Amino acid sequence: MNYLTIRAKETPLEEEEDEVVPGLVHRYPDRVLLITTNFCATYCRHCTRKRLLGKGGTVKIYQEFERVLDYLKNHPEITDVILSGGDPLTLPLLKLKFILDGLKTIPSIEVVRIGSRIPVLLPMRLFDRELLNLLSQYDFLWLNTHFNHPREITEYSKRAILNLLKCGIPVNNQTVLLKGINDSVPVMRELLKGLLKIKVRPYYLFHCDPTKGVSHFRTSVYKGIEIIEGLRGHISGLSVPTYVVDMPHGGGKIPVMPNYVISMSDGKIILRNYEGMIVSYTWNKKKEEDILWENKEGIYGLLKGKRGYLIPEKTERIERRRNR
Template sequence: MCILTQDPVIREEQNWLAILKNAISDPQVLLKILDLPKKDFEYALNARTLFALRVPQPFVSKMEKGNPNDPLFLQVMCSDLEFVQAEGFSTDPLEEQNSNAVPNVLHKYQNRLLFMVKGGCAVNCRYCFRRHFPYDENPGNKKSWQQALDYIAEHTEIEEVIFSGGDPLMAKDHELTWLIKRLENLPHLQRLRIHTRLPVVIPQRITDEFCAILEKSRLQTVMVTHINHPNEIDELLAYAMKKLRNAGITLLNQSVLLKGINDDAQVLKNLSDKLFQIGILPYYLHLLDKVQGASHFLVGDNQAMAIYKTLQSLTSGYLVPKLAREIAGEPNKTLYTE
């Protein structure tokens, strides 16, 4: 008797979608899993009303139980410090809404454009500079994507499309296929860049089908992962990155310099080492964007430069990311120097 089994491509996609569906959204559940006492976080729990908690199980499994200062836990756990109204912090620190030309498009740069594929993320990082962004006005569906495609078609100076969000890999593989094929039909486009944190929190997202989509594309493809701490890198992530490398994808990483998480030159050196071991080249180390609710993550400019100088002395030049900040209205990122 012939037993029909499920298509492996469908099964693979359902796997990451199931993990996503079961992501933790209740901070009390997260505390229980990590053996952390609720009484120590009573005020912090209220911050979920400002920005929802969301973290998938694969990322939680990398956290140290019983450690309230675990660097991965601190990135996702709501904090009472999010209620602080710090001077110079705003809901739109990069003034991106001024560049929101049509739905799902941020045209901030001359030859490249941000395409906001999806508004949601698999993980809600508390320092996210788009935690207040009006995603409802930028729906991630084919109708709004077509408006963005029409805009790109009209602007022939655009050479590179940057998939952003939210997280663009929240789109399913068949949706990405639809979108990338239409971008390929625009002759002035040369490159596709994908900014994502999803493989870091759900490595299973890097499906064989997704790799095949990118490998077959005529567009030169770059993936920029968002990894802030060496503890985020494990064997599952390494395997996912190997699949992408085998598909010919260039892998870069950008980090955010975060107080209490990676504001230490040795930690950053370890991060660069582990990134390079799995085939990712350090790209940018960003100074914090001053978004309301994240002031407790800020590392001052003088301290940032001191950390950066020490990092330069600890490792090879090609393993030192560029220290940069994004300034609203500027045509490119600003490299931070003395």
């Protein structure tokens, strides 16, 4: 087996390796990434596209757009296009219209997602009637934004999100886990609950990629798991993002979670809940009876059917039940 080393670099995700037409990255089966600009409202230290952004020049898709559309036509399995960059909402309206009109001609395209930090960093751009009128013409649009800290949720960003929602554009959020910024359960809870309040659905929590110049912001994957442990069950499931590690060498996003499955057989599973309660759940009684169990205590006791659950003492919920 070949073990590939992971080093900080300007292009940790190796998107160029999956570029099928300049600016069009085809990595996953049914979706593609289209790099529409190398310009952003700000340049984030943790950006994974440092190879491209803020370096002047233009991106190539405008000269190559016919080839982009041909590729999409020839691959009807692609139903989802992610417009990114750079920030597509910094584009002149004519360029944005040119791209969206082109995508509209491909019958297999069902969803177009704009990746933009504009609602966070330049929300007043979304007070522009002309831009909003343009966006409201496309039924397939979604927007993925990028709030990292509760302090980024302002009255301006709230208004910008509301304007997008009024255009019929659902808004999701992708947060990057950053050491010393949002790597704590209280900060993350405040951020996620704040997002839900302004009708933004938390979608991903990204482990910070090993891009150049960001090692001081990177924390452990264990810290990310600990944060999800402090969210799942404690706050609404609507506000819990999927924690993912984007694999170097083009491996894509891999979800990472606390372990809620303790043991499993053909007919039964032993699960742990957010407060530490351990429960036996059976879905196939026949299979369960086929198994000969030697041990009777603890987890084995649950599998044997001697007990239905194990529960830590004095959880808030059990205390509430007792005091009813």
